[in-house]
Amino acid sequence: MARTTGSDGGRTEAAIREAAISLIARYGYEAVSMRQLAAEVGVQAAALYRYFPTKEDLLFTLMREHMEGLLAAWDAARLATADPRARLAAFVRNHIRFHVERRHSTHVSNMELRSLSRDNLTQILRLRTSYEKELRQILRDGAEAGVFVIDDVGLTAIAIIQMITGVIVWFRPDERLSVEEVAETYLSMTMRLTGAEMPREVQHVHAHA
Amino acid sequence: MARTTGSDGGRTEAAIREAAISLIARYGYEAVSMRQLAAEVGVQAAALYRYFPTKEDLLFTLMREHMEGLLAAWDAARLATADPRARLAAFVRNHIRFHVERRHSTHVSNMELRSLSRDNLTQILRLRTSYEKELRQILRDGAEAGVFVIDDVGLTAIAIIQMITGVIVWFRPDERLSVEEVAETYLSMTMRLTGAEMPREVQHVHAHA
DNA sequence: GAATTAATTGAACGTTCGTTTTATTCTCGT
DNA sequence: ACGAGAATAAAACGAACGTTCAATTAATTC
Numbered sequence: 001m002a003r004t005t006g007s008d009g010g011r012t013e014a015a016i017r018e019a020a021i022s023l024i025a026r027y028g029y030e031a032v033s034m035r036q037l038a039a040e041v042g043v044q045a046a047a048l049y050r051y052f053p054t055k056e057d058l059l060f061t062l063m064r065e066h067m068e069g070l071l072a073a074w075d076a077a078r079l080a081t082a083d084p085r086a087r088l089a090a091f092v093r094n095h096i097r098f099h100v101e102r103r104h105s106t107h108v109s110n111m112e113l114r115s116l117s118r119d120n121l122t123q124i125l126r127l128r129t130s131y132e133k134e135l136r137q138i139l140r141d142g143a144e145a146g147v148f149v150i151d152d153v154g155l156t157a158i159a160i161i162q163m164i165t166g167v168i169v170w171f172r173p174d175e176r177l178s179v180e181e182v183a184e185t186y187l188s189m190t191m192r193l194t195g196a197e198m199p200r201e202v203q204h205v206h207a208h209a
Numbered sequence: 210m211a212r213t214t215g216s217d218g219g220r221t222e223a224a225i226r227e228a229a230i231s232l233i234a235r236y237g238y239e240a241v242s243m244r245q246l247a248a249e250v251g252v253q254a255a256a257l258y259r260y261f262p263t264k265e266d267l268l269f270t271l272m273r274e275h276m277e278g279l280l281a282a283w284d285a286a287r288l289a290t291a292d293p294r295a296r297l298a299a300f301v302r303n304h305i306r307f308h309v310e311r312r313h314s315t316h317v318s319n320m321e322l323r324s325l326s327r328d329n330l331t332q333i334l335r336l337r338t339s340y341e342k343e344l345r346q347i348l349r350d351g352a353e354a355g356v357f358v359i360d361d362v363g364l365t366a367i368a369i370i371q372m373i374t375g376v377i378v379w380f381r382p383d384e385r386l387s388v389e390e391v392a393e394t395y396l397s398m399t400m401r402l403t404g405a406e407m408p409r410e411v412q413h414v415h416a417h418a
Numbered sequence: 419g420a421a422t423t424a425a426t427t428g429a430a431c432g433t434t435c436g437t438t439t440t441a442t443t444c445t446c447g448t
Numbered sequence: 449a450c451g452a453g454a455a456t457a458a459a460a461c462g463a464a465c466g467t468t469c470a471a472t473t474a475a476t477t478c
Binding site for chain 1: 236240320323324360361364365367368371375378379391394395397398401403
Binding site: 008046 | 426
């Protein structure tokens with residue numbers, strides 16, 4: 001046999017990405033074989049190499065697109081206001097929403113960094129750093145304005161990101177809590193953590209329509 | 210050749226554990242081969258099977274001992290007092306200290322859960338749950354006593370553990386901050402997060418001499 | 419409808435994997 | 449001095465790994 005009826009490169013590539021994210025999130029990059037991935041897609045292993053030159057390149061592509069998507073989402077959700085509390089609220093809400101909606105690719109991006117080559121790793125870390133820098137700037141502005149109580153901006157930024165990313169460990173989409181409820185709970189923890197009194201108007205400014 | 214001069218089962222087994230923790234923490238369980246591990250120890254791959262029946266059994270042993278060590282450390286560090294703030298402080302200090310001192314095995318225990326079989330995974334998760342239960346009890350007591358402000362005890366417990374475990378991501382033993390300084394910074398963030406006013410006496414009750 | 423391009427198969431490559439087997443050498447109690 | 453058993457080496461096992469390649473068919477173009 002050879003080309004199958006109804007085959008379409010675009011659809012196959014999308015199916016590969018989707019299957020790869022879900023399989024790698026569940027079993028880990030090293031534990032997923034190209035044959036296993038191909039079987040999930042419904043093709044032979046050799047067909048994968050039409051779309052991605054190597055297994056690592058596939059992983060790198062998934063991670064890069066995840067990080068670029070996160071930065072793009074934040075660019076769309078960020079507020080023009082100068083109030084650090086409103087900006088922090090927008091950051092937390094965007095982060096929670098994005099990660100809850102992409103649990104699998106978040107898992108991949110957080111857990112499989114060590115499977116990247118040096119150059120690819122550097123690129124992903126650069127994206128991650130520029131995202132964290134956004135939060136550090138908010139915290140620094142808030143600390144200088146006196147609305148936040150922060151010992152160490154860098155350490156607090158890492159702690160907050162660690163905390164709010166942890167939502168993907170336990171959150172399942174079909175549970176008692178909605179994404180909005182979870183986001184609000186994490187937001188109030190974040191606000192207390194930064195020593196911010198949360199004013200009424202911030203509580204109702206949602207980053208997403 | 211066969212048995213080598215100066216060979217000693219006890220020392221070999223200890224060397225295997227040590228090398229396995231460090232290699233798996235760095236490269237991941239799936240990426241480390243038995244031959245690579247044996248080379249690090251300085252023996253042939255077959256010699257490993259004298260001490261651990263399978264590769265997964267080695268991983269499971271490392272994880273189980275890590276979790277048992279964590280629970281034992283908490284048993285030794287816990288305070289008899291009824292004050293939830295002092296108990297929470299003891300919990301955070303013990304957690305930070307333990308994890309900073311065992312960065313590698315913590316990494317293994319947190320990252321390699323998916324490489325365990327169902328039965329082994331269940332055992333590790335049972336240990337983890339009983340540890341988390343300790344924190345939940347402290348938070349619940351504090352909330353009932355009115356010294357903590359907590360929306361959701363379970364969610365807050367996960368958030369705190371996620372946050373304070375994150376220390377191993379960035380902390381390196383030879384940096385500007387000592388373990389004690391890091392622990393105090395995380396403790397003050399935890400106290401603010403739980404809405405606790407930290408009284409003077411708690412600030413100086415160290416769980417470890 | 420022939421020529422061209424896109425998509426996929428099936429078989430094979432050399433390598434490495436976890437593990438087993440067998441033989442050999444060292445250590446230690448007696 | 450010696451027998452027993454602990455500790456290891458060396459070689460081999462079949463299976464699985466990522467990847468390549470030639471062949472083949474479906475879709476597209478003219």
